[in-house]
Amino acid sequence: MDYLRSVYIGREQEIRTVVAGLERSGRGAFIIGPRGSGKSTLARITADQLTDVFPGGIAHVRVAPGDTPESLFARHFTPPLIRRSLLVIDEAENLSAASIKQIDFLLRQEERLSILVASTTRLKTARKIPIVELKPLSSQQIADLIMARVENADPHLSEDLIDMVRGNPGALESIMSLFSDTNTTPREILLRLKDFERPGILGPDGKPLSPGSVHNSLIVSDVISTNERLLARVQNDPEEIYRLESREFEELVAELLQLQGYSVELTPPSKDGGFDMYAARKDGLGEFLFLVECKRWASGKRVGVEIVRGLYGVVQQQQATAGIVVTTSLFTKGAKEFQHSLRHSLSLRDYIQLQEWLDLVKPKKAGKDRPPLLLH
Numbered sequence: 001m002d003y004l005r006s007v008y009i010g011r012e013q014e015i016r017t018v019v020a021g022l023e024r025s026g027r028g029a030f031i032i033g034p035r036g037s038g039k040s041t042l043a044r045i046t047a048d049q050l051t052d053v054f055p056g057g058i059a060h061v062r063v064a065p066g067d068t069p070e071s072l073f074a075r076h077f078t079p080p081l082i083r084r085s086l087l088v089i090d091e092a093e094n095l096s097a098a099s100i101k102q103i104d105f106l107l108r109q110e111e112r113l114s115i116l117v118a119s120t121t122r123l124k125t126a127r128k129i130p131i132v133e134l135k136p137l138s139s140q141q142i143a144d145l146i147m148a149r150v151e152n153a154d155p156h157l158s159e160d161l162i163d164m165v166r167g168n169p170g171a172l173e174s175i176m177s178l179f180s181d182t183n184t185t186p187r188e189i190l191l192r193l194k195d196f197e198r199p200g201i202l203g204p205d206g207k208p209l210s211p212g213s214v215h216n217s218l219i220v221s222d223v224i225s226t227n228e229r230l231l232a233r234v235q236n237d238p239e240e241i242y243r244l245e246s247r248e249f250e251e252l253v254a255e256l257l258q259l260q261g262y263s264v265e266l267t268p269p270s271k272d273g274g275f276d277m278y279a280a281r282k283d284g285l286g287e288f289l290f291l292v293e294c295k296r297w298a299s300g301k302r303v304g305v306e307i308v309r310g311l312y313g314v315v316q317q318q319q320a321t322a323g324i325v326v327t328t329s330l331f332t333k334g335a336k337e338f339q340h341s342l343r344h345s346l347s348l349r350d351y352i353q354l355q356e357w358l359d360l361v362k363p364k365k366a367g368k369d370r371p372p373l374l375l376h
Contacts, residue, residue, distance in 0.1 A: 011042060011169075014132050018046045018116070021130045022086070023053055027107050028115040032122055033134030035300050038169045039118035042134070043088050046116065056085030056112065063091045068099035069106055069115070081112040092119040100125060136167020149176055150186070160190050168300070177330065178352065189352070231255055235358050241328055242298070249296035250276045253326050257292070259361040274314035275323070288321040295327040299351065303327050305334035312338075312346055324349060 014031075021029045031039045047058045059076035061067075073079075073087055087106075089095075100123050103115060107127060117123065122131070137145075142165065143158040150157065165172045179186050233240045234252060244252065247269050254264040254277055262279040275291040282288070293311045295303050308325055315323040325331075326349040331339075339346045349357075 011038065011134070014042060014134060015045055015049075017130070017132050018042065019049055022046070022050055022114055022116065027113070028103070028117065028127070028129045030123065030129055030131045031116070031118045031134065032120070032131055034120055034168075035298070037134040037136075039120075039134060040090050042132075043090065043116055043118050047086060047088055050086065054084050054086040054114070056081055056083035058086040058088065060088045060090065063089060063094040065094070068095070069102040070099075073106055073110075073113070077113075079110060081110050084112045084114070085110075086114050086116060088116045088118070090118045092117045092123060093121045095123070097124075103127075137165075137169055137172070138167070142167070142172060145172065146176070150179060154186065157186055157190075164190070177333075231358075231361070241296070241354075244296060246294070246296050249328070250294045253277070253292065253294050254279075256357045256361060260357075262290075274310055279324075291315055291318060291320045291323045293323065293325045295325065295329065297327055297329040299329050302330050302332045303335055303348075304332045305338050308335045308338050308346060308348065312342060315345060322346060326354065327351065328354065 018029050018031065031042055033039050044060065047060070051058065057077070059072075061072045061076065063072070069087075069089065072089060076087070077085055092100075103117070103123075103125050104127055106113060107115065117129075139162045142162050146158050146161060161172060161175065165175065175189070178189050231252065234244075241249070241252070250266060254266055257264050257277075257279045262281050264280075265278045267276055267278075275293045277292045277294075279290040279292050280288065281290075291311065291314060293307065295307065297303065303325060308331070311323040311325055322345050324347045328351055330350050331348050336348065339348050
């Protein structure tokens with residue numbers, strides 16, 4: 001929890017407001033902010049400070065399709081509550097308008113229940129529930145955080161990051177994690193990241209929603225297959241990768257692997273077998289079969305340990321050589337720790353390695369004897 005607080009420079013007032021609201025007789029609080037603004041982290045920091053206030057327990061839940069506040073409550077608590085309890089609902093913007101009314105219903109039915117809601121949008125309830133809105137970090141707050149986290153930081157590093165993240169703490173944390181997770185210098189990482197800057201707001205599917213944006217018109221609707229044209233689009237404009245549909249991204253990864261000397265077979269689009277393609281290779285040491293899972297996610301949404309653990313289970317079931325998760329985003333700390341314990345059976349390729357793959361095939365697409373990058 002100390003680590004979580006370290007990325008919350010400038011959010012002390014918001015934390016105090018939520019804690020005070022729930023500590024007293026308050027029955028709930030809303031945390032509102034755009035994706036990557038730190039709503040989930042603030043909710044966890046707040047809940048961690050309130051364990052004594054809620055002896056009945058604290059449950060953290062994320063809204064999935066079809067979930068309602070009532071079903072989320074029933075999943076973790078047995079009514080009627082005897083002791084005061086807290087239900088933390090994350091990604092509440094995914095609730096339907098009808099199910100939002102259940103928040104009022106639950107608070108009426110369970111007098112010992114409090115609800116902390118994190119959402120990208122304001123939710124309309126009958127109760128007057130305090131709202132904490134997360135604003136962008138100031139330039140000074142970002143500079144303070146960099147000085148606290150980066151040893152011997154380049155004076156220009158703060159300026160570049162301030163311009164790049166535009167006050168978004170989630171984006172800042174994602175970038176700063178790369179400084180310690182890779183052997184690449186901060187300056188080199190920032191040069192690569194600048195190619196991937198995208199103005200505007202991203203929707204839940206990771207696509208830009210900016211008014212007047214030309215992104216939607218650039219999404220290919222009649223893709224026949226991934227070919228050199230698709231690869232050239234992404235190499236010429238790295239931002240293009242975020243405009244691809246999920247299937248197009250899978251086809252792009254397949255093309256990149258084929259150009260590195262792998263035999264690739266995509267699984268059917270409707271297949272839900274826990275991976276998206278087979279990648280096989282034969283050399284002097286034998287035959288190797290990899291199962292590849294692709295996640296074309298927005299940069300602020302990290303791939304968690306559940307995805308990585310799930311692929312490892314499929315690898316064992318299929319008796320493959322190893323599994324690889326490829327993403328346009330980054331991986332959570334838990335995902336990387338799980339992979340490290342099984343590094344000969346799992347490989348994680350994030351946004352930086354994906355750039356390296358694109359660079360690898362750019363000079364000579366005709367080359368056939370390229371060294372595999374999957375497990376190194």
